[in-house]
Amino acid sequence: MTYYSRFSPSRLLNRAVWPALALLMVLALRRAWVCDDAYITFRVVDNLVGGYGPVWNVAERVQTFTNPLWMLTVSAFYLFTGEPYLTGILLSLALTLLTAAVLACWVARTSQGALLALLALALSNAFVDYATSGLENALTHLLLALFIALYLDSKPHSLALLSLLASLGGLNRLDTLLLYLPALVACFLAQTKEKGLWRSLRMLVLGQLPLLAWLSFATFYYGSTLPNTALAKLGTGIPIWALIGQGWAYLGNSFRNDPLTLTVIGAGVGLAFFKSMWRSVWVSGGIALYLLYLLRIGGDFAGGRFLTAPLLGATALIAQFDWSRWPHRRWAGAVALTVLVGMLSPHPTFWVAYGDYTNPSWMVFVDRHGIADERMWYYPETALWRNGRLSTAPDHVWRRDGERLRAAGSSVVLTDSIGMRGYYAGPQVHLVDQWALADPLLARLPAFRQVRWRIGHFDRLIPPGYVETLRSGNNQIADRQLGLYYEKLRTVTRGPLFDAARLREIWRLNTGQYDHLIDRDAYRLPHLVRVSLADVAVPQVAGATWNARGNTLFYDSGVEIALGMMARAARIEVSLDANDAYQVVYLNGTRTVGEQIVKASNRQSALAVYTLTVPRRAIRCGYERIRIFPLHGDETYVLGHLILR
Secondary structure (H helix, E strand, O other): OOOOOOOOHHHHHOOOHHHHHHHHHHHHHHOOOEOOOHHHHHHHHHHHHOOOOOOOOOOOOOOOOOOHHHHHHHHHHHHHHOOOHHHHHHHHHHHHHHHHHHHHHHHOOOHHHHHHHHHHHHOOHHHHHOOOEOOOHHHHHHHHHHHHHHHHOOOOOOHHHHHHHHHHHHHHOHHHHHHHHHHHHHHHHHHHHHHOHHHHHHHHHHHOHHHHHHHHHHHHHOOOOOOHHHHHHHOOOOOHHHHHHHHHHHHHHHHHHOHHHHHHHHHHHHHHOOOOOHHHHHHHHHHHHHHHHHHHHOOOOEOOHHHHHHHHHHHHHHHHOOHHHOOHHHHHHHHHHHHHHHHOOOOOOOOOOOOOOOOOOHHHHEOOOOOEOHHHHHHHHHOOEEOOEEOOOOOOHHHHHHHHHHHHOOEEEEEOOHHHHHHHHOOOEEEEEOOOOOOHHHHHOOOOOOOOOEOOEOOOOOOOOHHHHHHHOOOOOOOHHHHHHHHHHHHHHHOOOOOHHHHHHHHHHHOOOOHHHOOHHHHHOOOOEEEEHHHHOOOOOOOOEOOOOOOEEEOOOOEEEEEEEEEOOOEEEEEEEOOOEEEEEEEEOOEEEEEEEEOOOOOOOEEEEEEEEOOHHHHHHOEEEEEEEEEEOOOOEEEEEEEEO
16 A cells, blocks of 8 residues: 655644644643652652652662653753642643644544544543653653654655654653564564665664663663562562453453543554555554553553553554545544543543542442552542642642651651652652562562452562661661672662672672572462471361361461472362362472462352362472462461372
8 A cells, every 4th residue: 555645734723623632632631630650750850850860769779760761851841840740740731732743743644534533532531641640651652653653654764763763662661662563673674675684773773772771771770670660560479360360350440431442442453454554554563562461461550551552552543544535424423433432431531520539438449450540549639620729739648748757857667659758758768668669679579479469569578677777777687698688789779880899799680699598488478377298187078167176277378288208199189168269389399390270169168178180290290398379269268188199
């Protein structure tokens, strides 16, 4: 298919486009707000502008933000404004206006396409809500829109420029590189045929220099290529299948509360395959790749937040479709359908404040999977327009907590929900984040196992003596091995930047040479109940009460049965509380050689007897310990007996 250059600033003057553009901006302005997570970045901005460097706690170098380009952009304006609230909101609104302009006058082939795309964005709860929020979404949208516009334009592709835009997108948020990857690879392969491999490779690498420079800086300055938040959220120990299930729940939450967003994403990807529009197919491939990634990581706790970038990509595909070749009634039908699906949301975008904010229930804001309507949660205290007045700062209890900490003076405080607390506490207060987002040691410890976990909120067991260590400066960590690990880590995060010993420790930490110093079971399973095979060898009858004599009660950390030998039995008989589901894991040394699921068999809390076939690999390799972990249930987990057959 032939592509024609369609850069047309005059399209913004079209009478049909202006109302849609105005609607988008009015709704974004009217629902403008700032979330607590934004203040995690804002505290770093304040420290950077204040001369402490891009750090969270001024005493240690830790990258607590996932959006370096957004952090630097906000810092440039913060240098003059000295406040983050209005700065973040107005900067985001300006970027959203630029994004809309790129869609309307560059990406769109026709005024009809521009109108439909802008209308879809204006009626998407996710897009309107995260057009502000203080997070990096607005800058992500603009960079992606520019990339797609350039990629779909008829002018000869500039591989270096496309690579640069993708690099800036990754610098703004690393995982969004997946959205750019298929189109960038397709462009690279096409350029290779025309200009040769090495010239194309040079252009590709040249464009990636900003991202490569940051990753190199982060590795040197922070001692880790990935942000501390990534380390905190990767070390959860949650099985892949559970994360994928949570990812599906994330998409389901979006479809229930904001059906237009996923509908538009699906429509945009579908249109890309219409009449073999192959350049668009590569863009849709990036959207699909990103959605698969979202499923793999379990989505997020903030409903819709990570769907705004694929939505922007999909609306660009809708805008570039040549609607003028279709009968007018079909386009009108697409507009009507867009409005209808947008109205199906329980809280359409033109509803600013909704729900009962007088002592509301937690479940008003958060579904059973822990996925929240973040704007709804924060809006009463952090909205730009509150009680008919323009606000200049959040009025939230966490802000007041932070101000009290600042007034109290220099201290080390253990807390969670660190955004507003951290920013308003100021640089002299050292906050230890129990969710590990801002703490270098806790992020490297496994999150302790919880049956009812919430994505993005993974608690750590605070090592005894750790907070005292931070307060005194002397290593008082009770776990001697972990104390030795902390000394290595402290050299990296607090030692002289160019010290040769520090550079050696960066290499050793990142190559796992000190991983053996962390007793992962002790921190992942702090309440693991350990019994011997003899302790649970007396058979219990089916239907016995959960608290019968001889039963072993255990908790989220599970129970471990030491067999006292290398077993190869093909079956085991085990009795467990019937209204709970369990995971049975077979261990040979520290290796997992088999696992299986035992589903709940009854709604009543009484023992059920199961005969399980041991996985073949466990029989072949042998197993010396069996662990049983609860997956879900009534929080009363019981093992009656276990016998090898």
